[in-house]
Amino acid sequence: MTDAAVDPERTHHHKLGFWRTYVFSTDHKTIARQYLTLGLLWAIVGGLLTYSMRWQLAYPETEVPGWGFIAPDVYNALVTMHGTIMVFFVAMPILLAAFGNFLIPLMIGAQDMAFPRLNMLSFWVFATASVVLLSSFFVPGGAAAAGWTGYPPLSAKAEYTGVGWGMNLWLLALALEFASFLMGGVNFLTTTMNMRAPGMTFFRLPLIIWMELTAAVIFMLSVGPLIAGAVMLLMDRILGTTFYLPEGGGEPLLWQHLFWFFGHPEVYVLLLPGLGIVLEVITVFGRKPVFGYRTIIYSTIVAGFLSFIVWAHHQFVSGMDPRLAMPFSITTIIISVPFAIVIFAIIATLWRASITFATPMLFAVGALGVFIFGGLTGIFNGSAPVDIYVHDTYFVVAHFHYTLFSAVFFGGFAGIYFWFPKMFGRMMNEALGKIHFWFTFILFNSVFIPMHLVGLRGMMRRIANPMQYEFLKPLQPLNQFITLAAIVLLLSQIAFVINVFWSLAGRKAAERNPWQANTLEWSAESPPPHGNFATTPVVYRGPYEYSSPEAADDWLAQNQPLVTAKAARQ
Amino acid sequence: MTTHTATASQTAIPSAKTGTWWFLASEIPVFGGLIASYVVLRLGGGGWAEAVSHVNFSLGLVNTFLLLTSSMTIVMAFAAVQDNNPQRTGAFLGLTVLLGLGFLVIKAIEYSTEITHGFVPSSGIFWSFYYGMTGLHALHVLAGISVNLVLWVTALRGSLAQHSYRVEAAGLYWHFVDIIWIFLFPLLYLT
Secondary structure, X not given: OOOOOOOHHHHOOOOOOHHHHHHOOOOHXXXXXXXXXXXXHHHHHHHHHHHHHHHHHHXXXXXXXXXXXXXXXXXXXXXXXXXXXXXXXXXXXHHHHHHHHHHHHHHHOOOOOOOHHHHHHHHHHHHHHHHHHHHOOOOOOOOOOOOOOOOOOOOOOHHHHOOOHHHHHHHHXXXXXXXXXXXXXXXXXXXXXXXXXXXXXXXXXXXXXXXXXXXXXXXXXXXHHHHXXXXXXXHHHHOOOOOOOHHHOOOHHHHHHHXXXXXXXXXXXXXXXXXXXXXXXXHHHHOOOOOOXXXXXXXXXXXXXXXXXXXXXXXXXXXXOHHHHHHHHHXXXXXXXXXXXXXXXXXXXXXXXXXXXXXXHHHHHHHHHHHHHHHHHHHHHHOHHHHHHHOOEHHHHHHHHHHHHHHHHHHHHHHHHHHHHHHHOEOOOHHHHHHHHHHHHHHHHHXXXXXXXXXXXXXXXOOOOHHHXXXXXXXXXXXXXXXXXXXXXXXXXXXXXXXHHHHHHOOOEOOOOOXXXXXXXXXXXXXXXXXXXXXXXXXXXXXXXXXXXXXXXXEOOOOOOOOOHHHHHO | OOOOOOOOXXXXXXXXXXXXXXXXXXXXXXXXXXXXXXXXHHHHOOOHHHHHOOOOHHHHHHHHHHHHHHHHHHXXXXXXXXXXXXXXXXXXXXXXXXXXXXXXXXXXXXXXXXHHOOOOHXXXXXXXXXXXXXXXXXXXXXXXXXXXXXXXHHHHOOOOHHHHHHHHHHHHHHHHHHHHHHHHHXXXXXX
16 A cells, blocks of 8 residues: 655645634535534524414414414414425535535545535525525425425315425525535545545445445435426416326325435434444444444445335335335335344444443433334335324324434434534533433423324324313323423434533644544644644554554554554454 | 545446436436326226327427437547537537527427417326426426536536546536437327
8 A cells, every 4th residue: 555645735725714614614524514503503493382372282373482373274384394395404514414415524534525516506406495495494385384295185276285486495595405415416426435634445434324325325215206296386476387186187196206205215314323423422422343344334325225125114004005015015024134234243243342421321221221212103004904093193193203303313322422522622521421311312202102102193294283172181281291301302402502602612622633543634633724634544453442452452443553564464 | 625535436437427326217207107196097097098099190290300319429429529619519518508499499380370279287187297297398308408408508618528437428418308208209199
């Protein structure tokens, strides 16, 4: 391996002005921080929407404190926008864009992305999508109200929901968001294929990189039909075409196929980066190599393939040909196999590890527990006979919050607490972090375990007033408990906000490698300068050589040559 | 801002080309979704053949020839840029742009005749697909023309030779636009 010293003219980037440094930056780390900030701001909006929704469900037709009276059509808009925001404007930018952008170049030992300007463009297209979506709240008729899945015919004509431009802007915002993430995906894949440091083979990549890449491929290959579908829906609304309207020869079910052909793989687009974060964190805080590194990679790829042939399990009660239900039930059950393998690998990694329960580790283990719970209820929903019973009830709502909350919030927080020192050069407060975790973990379960019960007793999704139904009236104390827990869950996130600002303002500078981890990003400064590494790192081994008997310490960085020259050459 | 890095390219394929291929891989499902929707709905319902008889087959055929020819001219532009011949490169890129514009002009004539005959997007499911598919394709043609136009100007200035990979990437995209039309033409004009 040649000594890859870097031409100093290339690494010493000349000083850029304020706008080029913080706003229109091409630096992948700045772009990652921009995505993270915007995603977290959207999380506040999405969270506040749940506050008014939950209040309305617990105390129907009363004034929501600090918000006002909620009419049923406004409630529909709240539900729709909560789902849209959390999936597309919180989970995607944080898990895929922020962590992918930050980690890919740093972990593969590159100076930046393959296409830095395209990277900047992708963020600003996403920012434009954010402005469009936010503006849809304020147009006449209000924001989109056809559910986050936007099923026609409800979504196809303005008179059905009473929402005119709100729905058009919703479609436009999604189209812009998809364009942005397609550009990001091109960048992720090209960068990892072409910019790896010497010695960084594909099977020495950290697992989070594999997960981000698989997620990017799944996204890029599945979103196309929905882009086409969104164009068709927009044409139905604006030009009067009849793609989804039976009176003109169209087919409402067509949208459901196009939507879920993307919508289900999208679940894995969010889940895989979350699992990747969990894997990185548990190996560092367990001081033990990840169990079954290659098995995890192969399982991830298999899950990626399978994710394309499970979509119709969302449509068991939609009037789809019932003969299709069984094949899709079977593929849905099969896809739990690769994920079970990954989960067992995570548990096997924890087995007899010397665990330190720092905040990132708490969130990672929390994510694991919550995800297993969500995976198990997924088996209920995946089998058609059970799904027909629980479909469109709060059981399904509880199920997907268990899977997505685990990936997006437990996984995301684990990642933020873990990489915050590298991203911002400051250590976060451990005590506040632990308070944040325990409140979040206990209250999350307090919200969503009762929600399973409410669902099994028959409470439907997307109803504004459960008290209208005689059989739901006995559930009202449970609904009120869920609301109370949800409000405290929201309030406990203040601990995180305080921690972020406290740490950023604090003087507790982070050293290069505060967690004594192996991967390449920890060999750069905290935060890394523009260009990342003073000299291009040379990689000698895989990412998880913890507690190796060959090394003096219990960790062995990927770019650290062993003392003996013979061992270093291997 | 430097675009080159000291990190060696690990796949020996230029990043621009890899990036273009990934982009095209994500574009194929867009039209794939549209075409699959068309086929499924058409198989499930009647009355489509009558609607198809109102599209202008001859103009569609002319357009097919225009696009196929333009695929050839952009390949010749790439050969010329590799030969370091700016005049030839510029000429073939210009020809590609003109053929693309010709396609759009004919498409516009088709649209206006159809609309004056009362066949508008809301005239039924076939016309929904006709305007949706050809419209989305026309936007892609427009995007391709814009890219080729920028390259043409660069070639006329004589500064394209060191960026020959750009012509290759633009060519990949232009072929893709052409191939999509090869699928749309029989689906919308011939059956």
